[in-house]
Amino acid sequence: xxxxxxxxSIKKLRDGGVxxxxxxxxxxxxxxxxDEHPTADEIYRHLAADFPKMSVATVYNNLRVLTRLGIxxxxxxxxxxxxxxxxxxxxYHAVCxxxxxxxxxxxxxxxxxxxxxxxxxxxxxxxxxxxxYGLCPQCQAELVAVKKYQN
Numbered sequence: 588x589x590x591x592x593x594x595x596s597i598k599k600l601r602d603g604g605v606x607x608x609x610x611x612x613x614x615x616x617x618x619x620x621x622d623e624h625p626t627a628d629e630i631y632r633h634l635a636a637d638f639p640k641m642s643v644a645t646v647y648n649n650l651r652v653l654t655r656l657g658i659x660x661x662x663x664x665x666x667x668x669x670x671x672x673x674x675x676x677x678x679y680h681a682v683c684x685x686x687x688x689x690x691x692x693x694x695x696x697x698x699x700x701x702x703x704x705x706x707x708x709x710x711x712x713x714x715x716x717x718x719x720y721g722l723c724p725q726c727q728a729e730l731v732a733v734k735k736y737q738n
Contacts, residue, residue, distance in 0.1 A: 592673070597615075610634075610645055614634065614649045617634060618630070626668040627646045627647050634646070657674060659671050678692060679692040679694055679717040680692060681718070682719070683720075683722055683723035685730075686725070688726075694717075700715055700717075
């Protein structure tokens with residue numbers, strides 16, 4: 588686990604006047620370690636064995652606090668469940684249209700996008716989000732295998 592990221596996040600929580608509970612720390616630790624962009628239910632299922640008295644509502648409440656402080660990013664894709672991403676470094680996402688897998692895409696000029704958009708549109712830009720859609724390597728390979736089998 589990224590120890591430095593955990594320590595910085597705990598500091599942000601304390602600076603924001605937020606109490607550090609074992610459940611909150613576990614949710615944060617899971618998000619830092621995960622590259623899967625989990626839903627609240629997935630986080631709950633992962634942590635339930637260690638916290639048998641914890642409810643799904645506790646996970647949602649912790650995610651709300653972490654999102655409000657900018658530690659975690661909530662990603663909504665139009666379906667009923669949001670996904671959550673530890674927001675240590677600003678980045679974009681590539682989303683597989685077949686299996687739903689989400690992969691981080693780090694773009695070197697991330698911060699310049701706001702400035703360019705302001706200059707081109709006259710908008711006062713407060714932020715942006717970019718997602719690239721397509722097929723992940725695993726789904727591509729599965730489709731190739733299916734086509735070979737069918738031929």
